[in-house]
Amino acid sequence: MAKLTTKNLTKHFGGLVAVQNVSFSISSGEILGIIGPNGAGKTTFINLISGIYMPSSGTIEFEGVDISLMPACERAKIGIARTYQLIHPMEDLNLIENIMVGFLFAGNKSMKEARRLATELCESMGLRDLDREVSQLTMLEVKKMEIAHAMANTPKLLFLDEIMAGLNSDETKEMIALVKRLAKERDLAVGVVEHVMGVIRELTDRVIVLESGEIIAEGPYETVSKDKRVIEAYLGGTA
Amino acid sequence: MKRATSYILPVALVALGVLFPLFFGPYPQTVARTIFKYMALALTWDMLFRSGQVSFGIAGFFGLGTYAAALLALKAGFSYPLAILAGALISGIFAYILGFLVLRLRGTYFSITTLALAEIFRVILRNWTSFSGGPEGIVLPQIIFNGDSRCLYWIGLAVLLVVVVVSQYFEKSKLHFSLISIRDNEVSAQTSGVNIFRTLLVVFTVTSFLQGLIGAVDVVSVGYAMPDSAFDSNYTLLPLAMALLGGQHSTWGPIIGSVLLGVASEYLKLKIPYGHLLVYGVIIILVILFMPEGLIGLFRKKKGAKRG
Numbered sequence: 072m073a074k075l076t077t078k079n080l081t082k083h084f085g086g087l088v089a090v091q092n093v094s095f096s097i098s099s100g101e102i103l104g105i106i107g108p109n110g111a112g113k114t115t116f117i118n119l120i121s122g123i124y125m126p127s128s129g130t131i132e133f134e135g136v137d138i139s140l141m142p143a144c145e146r147a148k149i150g151i152a153r154t155y156q157l158i159h160p161m162e163d164l165n166l167i168e169n170i171m172v173g174f175l176f177a178g179n180k181s182m183k184e185a186r187r188l189a190t191e192l193c194e195s196m197g198l199r200d201l202d203r204e205v206s207q208l209t210m211l212e213v214k215k216m217e218i219a220h221a222m223a224n225t226p227k228l229l230f231l232d233e234i235m236a237g238l239n240s241d242e243t244k245e246m247i248a249l250v251k252r253l254a255k256e257r258d259l260a261v262g263v264v265e266h267v268m269g270v271i272r273e274l275t276d277r278v279i280v281l282e283s284g285e286i287i288a289e290g291p292y293e294t295v296s297k298d299k300r301v302i303e304a305y306l307g308g309t310a
Numbered sequence: 311m312k313r314a315t316s317y318i319l320p321v322a323l324v325a326l327g328v329l330f331p332l333f334f335g336p337y338p339q340t341v342a343r344t345i346f347k348y349m350a351l352a353l354t355w356d357m358l359f360r361s362g363q364v365s366f367g368i369a370g371f372f373g374l375g376t377y378a379a380a381l382l383a384l385k386a387g388f389s390y391p392l393a394i395l396a397g398a399l400i401s402g403i404f405a406y407i408l409g410f411l412v413l414r415l416r417g418t419y420f421s422i423t424t425l426a427l428a429e430i431f432r433v434i435l436r437n438w439t440s441f442s443g444g445p446e447g448i449v450l451p452q453i454i455f456n457g458d459s460r461c462l463y464w465i466g467l468a469v470l471l472v473v474v475v476v477s478q479y480f481e482k483s484k485l486h487f488s489l490i491s492i493r494d495n496e497v498s499a500q501t502s503g504v505n506i507f508r509t510l511l512v513v514f515t516v517t518s519f520l521q522g523l524i525g526a527v528d529v530v531s532v533g534y535a536m537p538d539s540a541f542d543s544n545y546t547l548l549p550l551a552m553a554l555l556g557g558q559h560s561t562w563g564p565i566i567g568s569v570l571l572g573v574a575s576e577y578l579k580l581k582i583p584y585g586h587l588l589v590y591g592v593i594i595i596l597v598i599l600f601m602p603e604g605l606i607g608l609f610r611k612k613k614g615a616k617r618g
Contacts, residue, residue: 121501147503161494163559164487172491175484177503182484224503 173223370428375522401522447536557606
């Protein structure tokens with residue numbers, strides 16, 4: 072059954088249409104790739120689903136409930152989480168404290184419980200020395216922290232916004248394995264925005280392609296990557 | 311700070327504070343009382359500042375508590391303890407209602423609006439002569455505890471301790487995390503489930519309640535209220551300077567800063583009248599330029615906390 076369904080989701084900024092009539096759905100355990108040229112509306116789309124923006128029109132249903140106008144902090148509580156393309160951790164909190172935030176507020180856990188859960192989560196993701204300041208972390212650790220930060224919401228639906236950017240190929244492989252494992256272990260629905268096609272091919276079960284805010288193709292990576300419109304718009308086009 | 315030392319020092323300081331009037335006379339007691347008042351205000355300002363919001367409205371809610379308590383005692387015949395409580399409550403209720411307007415604003419807009427609120431309160435009370443006594447203000451028939459300087463000292467200390475306890479609660483509870491996450495990254499705070507508006511509303515209301523409490527206790531301790539003294543901009547600027555000098559975002563910072571500046575200003579007042587104001591201005595500038603984390607920052611090992 073679909074975890075999340077959008078119908079004709081549209082977002083304008085003044086005269087600019089960032090996302091237009093996007094209808095799609097994603098199921099538990101599924102990893103969906105979202106690709107498209109720069110400015111296609113991928114991040115806006117995630118912002119709509121996580122509640123940073125409210126849609127201009129169209130609906131978002133999560134587990135059969137219309138959440139189109141629900142505030143972001145409420146969406147976090149019902150199991151929606153995301154990472155950010157520009158990672159900006161809480162610099163005045165250390166590593167473990169950053170992860171505790173989701174457990175404390177999205178999960179409404181006590182301080183003690185949040186610390187225990189955050190420690191468990193970090194360890195399961197291979198993060199060590201949890202009392203370090205975030206400025207001392209390596210790039211890979213920062214990326215893992217960003218995922219752990221989202222996982223602290225105990226989500227059922229997770230969106231990853233270019234989480235692989237800036238990683239070398241070994242690190243990318245490790246992250247792909249990690250995301251796959253998390254999705255499987257926790258029966259997560261995962262949406263992945265990526266520019267690196269290798270990652271999309273390895274990681275995703277299905278792909279949607281956005282161009283100028285609209286879905287122009289949908290299907291397994293192998294099919295989509297051969298689609299004429301996609302090649303024109305994204306891989307070899309002028310955009 | 312480790313567990314043992316973190317208890318010994320506060321307990322010793324509280325004991326010293328309580329016993330102080332047994333060894334020192336009325337003048338040192340009055341100086342200490344003034345320092346407590348500013349210390350408490352500095353703490354309340356810092357408590358909201360931990361969320362990144364810079365309020366210039368301390369004098370507004372302090373003055374509101376002052377006038378509410380004085381008017382209720384004088385016109386409605388409230389006993390002083392009741393008037394103090396009511397003054398604090400009225401200040402908190404005003405903050406709660408106004409919070410729906412001002413807490414949608416951020417940065418400079420928030421600061422300027424809180425400054426304007428304080429001025430609006432002052433102007434209303436200054437001109438509504440039939441209600442508030444106008445520019446001459448109101449005089450209470452008597453001072454609480456018949457003006458016994460030790461009792462006045464202890465009640466001032468008691469208010470300070472209430473504020474310190476609330477500040478420590480802020481530091482040790484979930485609020486610590488929600489305030490820092492709002493300060494560091496509002497967008498990500500929301501998607502981690504932090505209700506930003508509600509958190510700020512709670513903190514704004516609680517800190518304004520405390521500012522009202524400080525004002526209410528102050529008015530029954532001095533026996534009169536005037537618009538220009540109750541809403542004196544010093545009540546906004548000095549606590550801010552003290553918190554910044556001592557070290558922002560902590561309980562210890564404002565305590566240290568207010569002791570240093572309080573003692574310094576008492577000394578300077580005798581040497582160069584009004585000169586202390588100049589000193590405050592210079593200190594604010596120097597601290598912001600060269601020591602953005604304040605004195606306490608010199609002891610903190612934390613490296614991550616760079617921004618304010």
